[in-house]
Amino acid sequence: MSDATVVIGRAGPEDAGELLTVQRAAYVTEAQLYGDPFLPPLVESLDQLGKALAGDAVVLKAMLDGRLVGAVRAQFSDHTCLIGRLVVVPDMQSRGIGADLMRALEREVVGRADACVLFTGHLSEPTLRLYRRLGYAETHRERIAAHLTLVHMRKPLVPAGTP
Secondary structure (H helix, E strand, O other): OOOOOOEEEEOOHHHHHHHHHHHHHHHHHHHHHHOOOOOHHHHOOHHHHHHHHHOOOEEEEEEEOOEEEEEEEEEEEOOEEEEEEEEEOHHHOOOOHHHHHHHHHHHHHEOOEOEEEEEEEOOOHHHHHHHHHOOOEEEEEEEEEOOEEEEEEEEEOOOOOOO
């Protein structure tokens, strides 16, 4: 890897194809872990992703040497930020890119949201560890299939400069 820095910025409709490729690559291991090739991130269409990018969602991308290496999405419900689709390309995982994307997203939405919420699968231990390190606490679990229980987590957001 070069000494280049990962740059995080807003993604737009022009990034849809590359984002979808990264998303699918990142979720293959989740599909294998749960024995389910039909996880929503794997069956999302280019059109669906394009609509999300053109709508009011906040989508951040991580770029390294001109390559899209990660992304995260957020939508809003009242004063709550709903985080989804945190993805990092497989060859760049465990290098802090996911944590950087999450911190950047939190900075982006503070003031617009009082808290962030998200969920991940119960077997996704590295992801659960990441979210806990970032200050997310489990609120509840939801069994949605024999092979999958969703772990719901929440983190209050505190505006910069607030004690």
